[in-house]
Structures are given as structure tokens and as C-alpha cells.
Amino acid sequence: MATSLLTIRQLDVAGLTDLLDHATYLKERRARGIPETRLAGKTLAMVFEKPSLRTRLSFEVAMSELGGQGLYIRGEEVGLGVREEVRDVARVLGRYVQGIMARVFKHSTVAGLAEHAGVPVINGLCDQHHPCQILADLLTIREHLGTLKDLNVVFVGDGNNVARSLAQACIITGSRFVLARPAGYGFSAADQADFGAAWGSQVVEIDDPQRAVAGAHVLYTDVWTSMGQESEKAARLRDFQGYQINESLLAKAPGAKVMHCLPAHRNEEITDFGVENPNSIIFDQAENRLHAQKAVLSRLMG
Ligand code: CP
Ligand code: NVA
Numbered sequence: 001m002a003t004s005l006l007t008i009r010q011l012d013v014a015g016l017t018d019l020l021d022h023a024t025y026l027k028e029r030r031a032r033g034i035p036e037t038r039l040a041g042k043t044l045a046m047v048f049e050k051p052s053l054r055t056r057l058s059f060e061v062a063m064s065e066l067g068g069q070g071l072y073i074r075g076e077e078v079g080l081g082v083r084e085e086v087r088d089v090a091r092v093l094g095r096y097v098q099g100i101m102a103r104v105f106k107h108s109t110v111a112g113l114a115e116h117a118g119v120p121v122i123n124g125l126c127d128q129h130h131p132c133q134i135l136a137d138l139l140t141i142r143e144h145l146g147t148l149k150d151l152n153v154v155f156v157g158d159g160n161n162v163a164r165s166l167a168q169a170c171i172i173t174g175s176r177f178v179l180a181r182p183a184g185y186g187f188s189a190a191d192q193a194d195f196g197a198a199w200g201s202q203v204v205e206i207d208d209p210q211r212a213v214a215g216a217h218v219l220y221t222d223v224w225t226s227m228g229q230e231s232e233k234a235a236r237l238r239d240f241q242g243y244q245i246n247e248s249l250l251a252k253a254p255g256a257k258v259m260h261c262l263p264a265h266r267n268e269e270i271t272d273f274g275v276e277n278p279n280s281i282i283f284d285q286a287e288n289r290l291h292a293q294k295a296v297l298s299r300l301m302g
Contacts, residue, residue, distance in 0.1 A: 004114040004121040005296055006107075008168040009130045009198065011129035017137070023139050023295035024154060030065070030291070037067030038302045042066065042098040046124070047113075049075030049104045050227045054262060055124045055132065058289040059101050062297055067216055071097070082111055090116035099301040103166070105228050122293075122302035127161060127228065133261045134165040135296065136288035138173070140216060143288075144257055148173040154216040154253070156209050156243050157269050158236075159186045162222040162261050171199040179205045182239045209243050213253040220259040221245050221269045229277050237268065245274040257281050 010020075029036055044063050086109055093100055094117040102110045103124040114121035119137050123131055126271070140241065142148055151169050155163045157207035159181050172179035179186060186205045187195075196202045206212040210246060213219055224240040225233045225298060250273070259278040264270050275282060 003300065004113055005131055005300065006110060006121070006123045008134050008165045008172070011172065013172055016169070019135055019292070019295045020139050020297065022298060023135070023291045026298070027291040028293045036065070038298055039063065039213060040067035042068040042301055043096070044070045044101055044297065044301070045073055045093050046070050047073045047078060047080070047100065047102040049080065050125070054286055054289050055103060056069040058293055061123070062290055063292045065293060066297060071224060081102065086112035087116040087232055089113070091118070094118040099297065103145055106280060122296060122300065125161060129164050129165050130161045130261065131202045132289065132293055132296065133162060134169050135292040137166065137227070137259060137285055138169055139288045139292050140259070140281055141257070142233055145217060145286070151175040151176060152215050152219040153177050153218045153220065154221045156212065156214050156245055156249070157221045157223055157240065158226065159179065159205070160222065161228050164191065165221060167195065168205050171195060171201065175200065175202055178212050180209040180243065181205060181207065183207060185239065209249060210252055213249060213256065215254040216253040217247045218259055219245060219250070219253055219256045222261055223263070223265050224269050231297045240269070244269055245272040247273045250274065250277065255279065262286055
């Protein structure tokens with residue numbers, strides 16, 4: 001695997017499978033109370049330009065359980081590209097720590113850190129990608145459905161960072177990915193060209209969620225208004241009406257597992273029924289952030 005994790009697309013099936021297998025191994029060892037302190041004495045700098053519950057906590061707990069330390073750094077304090085150039089911050093951090101995890105507004109910021117830090121950099125979400133989330137999601141799907149191949153994965157909502165990383169994962173693992181979205185919220189032409197060039201198939205986009213979900217094994221959604229898009233909230237609330245995972249949409253996809261990266265905006269993209277029904281595996285996804293990230297940290301910093 002590469003020395004940094006910036007996107008899902010950089011992985012191949014072997015790299016992806018190795019991470020998931022290692023995550024499963026670490027999860028089982030943890031359940032049996034066997035310590036795995038392979039990062040003893042190592043420090044992960046965790047830079048956050050945006051809020052977080054799962055990403056911050058799971059990385060911090062992961063580092064602690066692996067015998068190392070996670071150091072939380074507020075983006076406002078560092079002022080990446082504002083107080084100091086990204087390349088200078090990168091080089092300084094690289095002198096102190098053995099790895100960097102960054103949640104940033106622009107992909108170019110995390111890419112700049114990776115280019116200059118001299119230590120592994122992990123993308124903890126940017127405007128384009130959320131690879132750590134998707135590794136946890138793949139682990140969760142594999143646990144519940146026993147495979148990652150030949151599945152119908154339907155994403156209802158915004159063709160944003162989570163959807164893009166999930167689409168990339170499905171194409172790598174050999175599953176079908178469908179995006180049900182209103183016009184204007186799909187993948188860009190550049191994304192579609194990239195999907196087509198890399199894997200020989202563009203991602204299917206449909207504007208009718210009722211039609212899109214038929215035959216789904218997995219139904220995934222994410223917020224309509226992502227962090228950094230708050231000024232568009234009113235327009236998005238209007239444009240995404242009907243793209244909600246609720247009882248009536250789930251009736252069209254009986255048995256489909258319901259997934260959400262969280263945080264959920266209940267009664268926008270998903271209802272209480274969507275979150276709480278017996279096919280929801282949302283909180284398993286949240287737990288698996290810990291195990292999947294431990295695997296990434298062990299492979300990159302171990
Ligand atoms: N899913 C996810 O990344 O959650 P946080 O924003 O709370 O980290
Ligand atoms: N698309 C969401 C994901 C949050 C985990 C966002 O970027 O805010």
C-alpha cells in the first residue's frame with residue numbers, strides 16, 4: 001500500500017482486502033482482550049478544520065489502544081494555508097510525529113500535507129473524499145452480507161465526498177453502484193470520465209429514487225448539506241425533497257441494509273424509521289471506524 005491514504009481509488013483489490021482482513025483480525029483480538037500495542041511510542045497528529053465525533057474519537061482511541069498517542073490540533077489554530085503555508089506546516093509536523101490525519105475543506109490541503117510531510121498522511125475527510133469512512137463501511141458490508149462482490153449498492157442523496165469514495169470502492173470490489181440524486185447533485189463530468197477511464201464503466205445516475213432502489217442489497221445516504229455548504233442549506237432542502245430513506249422507500253427494497261456515515265439529519269435525508277429499523281447497520285458502521293482505522297494506522301505507521 002502507498003505511504004499515505006488520500007483516496008479509495010489509490011487502492012487495488014489486494015490492498016483493500018489486506019486492510020479489511022487486518023481490521024477483522026484487530027477487531028477479534030480486541031474482543032478477546034488481547035492488546036496490540038504495535039504503535040508504542042508513536043504519535044499521530046490529527047488536524048481538524050471541521051467538526052467531528054467519530055473520526056476524532058476513533059482515531060484517538062485507535063492510537064491509544066495501539067500503544068501510541070493521537071494529538072488533536074484545531075485547524076483554526078494552525079491556520080493551514082493562512083497563518084502558514086501547507087508545505088511548511090507539513091514539514092514541521094513531519095519532524096515531530098510519525099503520522100498525520102487531516103480533515104480539511106480542500107483536497108489540495110491534505111494532498112499538500114502528504115507531498116511535504118515525509119510521514120504518512122491519512123485523509124480524514126475533504127470536500128472530495130472520505131476513504132476512512134468507506135473502509136469501515138466495506139468492513140460492515142462484508143460482515144453482514146459476506147461479500148463485497150456483485151452487490152447492488154444504491155446511494156440516495158448528494159454525489160459528494162462519501163458517495164464518491166463509495167462509488168470508487170464498489171467499482172474496485174466488483175459491485176454495482178447507482179446514485180439516485182436530483183439534477184445538479186450528481187458526479188461531475190471529470191468524475192465520470194475518471195470512473196470510465198479507470199474501470200471501463202461510468203457510474204449510473206438516476207433521478208427517481210423509487211426506481212433506483214429496486215433490487216438493492218445496500219441503501220446508503222448522507223446529509224443533504226455537508227460541512228462547508230451551510231450557505232446552500234435552503235436550496236438543498238428544497239432540491240432534495242423526495243430523496244429520503246423512509247418507510248415507503250424501504251418498502252421498495254425489502255431486505256436492503258440501510259447505511260449512513262453519520263451524523264444524520266433526521267427527517268431530512270433519513271427518518272427515524274430509516275435509522276432504527278432492523279435492517280439498519282448504521283451503528284456497526286460507526287463502530288467499525290475504530291477497527292478499520294487501526295488497520296490503516298498499523299499498515300502505515302507500524
Ligand atoms: N462519519 C464521520 O466522519 O463522522 P464525524 O464527522 O463525526 O467524524
Ligand atoms: N458529506 C458529509 C460527511 C460527514 C461525515 C460532510 O462532508 O459533511
